[in-house]
Amino acid sequence: MFKTVLRYITQWRLRQASQRNFLIFCSVIVGLLGGLSAVALKYLVHFMEELSRHIAEHLPFHIIYVFLPALGILLTVAYEHLINRDHIQKGIGNLLISIKKNKSNIGINNTYSHLISSSLTVGFGGSSGLEAPIVCTGAAIGSNTGRFFNLSAYEKTILLAAGSAAGIAAVFNSPIAGVLFALEILIGEITIPTFIPLLIASATGVVVGKMLNSRQLFHLVTEGWLFSALPFYVLLGILSGFVALYITNVADRLEKGIFKKYNRYVRALAGGLLLGIIILLFPPLLGEGYHYLQEALNGNMEALKEESLYADWLSQPVLMLLFIAALVLIKVVAAGITLGSGGNGGTFAPTMFTGAFLGLLLAYGVNQTGIIHLNTSNFIAVGMAGALSGVLHAPLTAIFLIAEITGGYVLFIPLMIVSSISYIIARMYNPHNMYWTHLIHEKRIYPDQDYSMLSTIGLDQVINREYTLLQKSTPMTEFFKALSTTNVNIFPIVGDSGELEGVIWMDEIRKRLFDNQTASATVGDFMVNPPAIVQQDQSVSNVMELFDRLDVWQLPVVDDGKFIGFISKSALLTKYRQALIQQHRNADFFARYDDAH
Structure with missing residues (x-):
């Protein structure tokens, strides 16, 4: 139906x-x-x-x-x-x-x-x-x-x-x-x-x-920027770049999992309790943290003292600065523990939180010196964009997101400056964004365009299953007869149960083709081990790496130890070319009206 x-x-x-x-x-x-x-x-x-x-x-x-x-x-x-x-x-x-x-x-x-x-x-x-x-x-x-x-x-x-x-x-x-x-x-x-x-x-x-749901995430609080604050926006961009690197590295390590030797429920309980202790010491880390971020945007520094164990101490500017600096460093740790212990969420909001409080740290600290007065709301908004740009390697997303959610279009120039500097610094030390970094460390995917295209090709599509099976005891005279019916350059040698024991390369046979002793020999006398064996569930990109590293053009493929066929580099390159052509055809297809439909 x-x-x-x-x-x-x-x-x-x-x-x-x-x-x-x-x-x-x-x-x-x-x-x-x-x-x-x-x-x-x-x-x-x-x-x-x-x-x-x-x-x-x-x-x-x-x-x-x-x-x-x-x-x-x-x-x-x-x-x-x-x-x-x-x-x-x-x-x-x-x-x-x-x-x-x-x-x-x-x-x-x-x-x-x-x-x-x-x-x-x-x-x-x-x-x-x-x-x-x-x-x-x-x-x-x-x-x-x-x-x-x-x-x-x-x-x-x-x-x-x-x-x-x-x-x-x-x-x-x-x-x-x-x-x-x-x-x-x-x-x-x-x-x-x-x-x-x-x-x-x-x-x-x-x-x-x-x-x-018409509720706005953040309220309009930003104001126009001053030229005198420009050097501090540049400084914020530099700091954002290094903080972005810190976020990426910490998140990558913690999100892989904590308390790994325990079962999932013990891990969840232990990680959750550890997170709870951190939140007890730093209440603004509870949940997404957007409530405290909004209060900071409103200039309400008193909100950071809410439900704190040492609220009286935070009345001193130096201790408040240290508290804000701790929030900048620990938010991503708390997020990593949350996810690493089994929770479901993301580091997008923690990145925004970290960037916001980095901007607050800089503006509040400079204001305490009396040298110049910086608009803390502006630096909070721009700091969010700087952190996002460096972590995601997506400066346009960071600029327009912060401009739209804070009403900060008047801050476009500072947003561009901070996001660009942060992106350049983060990319200088880490060529990949946070998501790619995590996948690359786990060796699950490659960011290179060629490898991305190869990853769309299934190994079964390029396995050559037409072959002549030989055994070690097969006389070379029978092998010569088989040569007249095929033009392949490699032959598999298998055991009684189909397991691969070795291969024969035609290039080696040609060297001894007219040797008198060759005719009386067996296939096993010429058998060699292949330079590598490909598993059927191996990724195509990994196979291409083998071809490039070993400088060979054909390799045997096995499934659970049993020989199933050969894979050749030329077949892979042909399939890659077809996939590339198909991608361009798809793009062209959507670029024009298809009158046939």
Whole structure:
């Protein structure tokens, strides 16, 4: 029944609309669902926060900070293990894996599982952000919309990015930043065929978000900038670049997991309690931290003392400076512990928090000297952009996001200066953004364009299964007879159960072809070990690395030890060329109207 309905829908859309127009129609659907998901996540988090407050009313003061984050992480781990069965794909890095290696296919359970698990983590005080979960949710919506309509991998990638753009746009009420995030982080290229669906989905997401939840993330607080503050914006850009490197390195190490030798529940409880102790010492690290960020934007420094164990000490400017500096350094640690112990969230919000308090640290510190008075709100806003630009390696996203959510268009020049300097410094020491760095360290993906293209090719597509099997006891006279029926340059030697024992290279046989002793010998006398053996589940990019490193053109392939065929470098290069041509054809296809449809 379902297949019949899908077939009728496919036939209808082919008759009624061009492929490009239909993709735009799909982007509206994806934007609508992405916006609804963002609103649903906000309400879920609000519900969890109210629930956690209700629980806190029955606990001693300050103790809630220790136990509630652990409870949230524990519930998240239990949900993912017992209900979701570990099918959730956490993090934006997994989206890149899906695009590069899985033809933009994402499991349908990811359309809702991130909403539940991240609301449990953040709603109970986990020190992470909701941006990565909503990006993953929107991406899953886009991917599954493309799968429902049986679209190509290229079209699914566009819809995946459109869903991510809609999610970001709806959360921040920032349509331009949503589009730029999808282009800079997920797709990596800007073309009209990709830009239009992203723009439509992003705008649709914002409209839905404003209709159902009109609350602004931050209020308009920024003012015009002064030329006398320009050197300090340059200094903030330099500091942001090095802080971005710090965020990337710390997050990469902690998100890989903590307390690894224990089971998931012990790890969640231990990590949650450790996080709770940190939050007890630094209350602004609770949850996303946007409440304290807004208070800092309003110039309300007293809010940082709320529920602090040493509020009286923070009345002294020097100790307040040290407290702010500690927040800059520890927020990413708290976020890493949250995620490393099993919570679901992202480092997008912690990065913004860190950048904001870096800007506050600089402005507040300079103001205490009396040399010049700096607008702390401006430096907080620009600091957010600097940290995001350095961590994400996405300066355009950082500039427009902060400009849109703070109303800081008057700060465009400082935003450009700080974001550019931070990006240059961060890229100088680390050529990859935070997501790529994590994947590269795990050796799961390569950022190079050639390897990205190779990763879209399946190994089964290039395995040559036409071969002549030989055994070590086969006389060379029979081998010579086999040569007359084939033109291959390599032959496999296998055992009785099909396991690979060695190979014979024709180049070596030619050297001894007219040797009198050759005719009386057996194949085993000429057998050699291959320079490497390829496993059937090995990635194509790894195989290409083997070819380049060993300087060979053919290698045997085995599956569970048994020989199944050969793979050649020339076949790989041919397949790569075909994939490259197909990519350009897809781009050209969406650049014009397809009158055939």
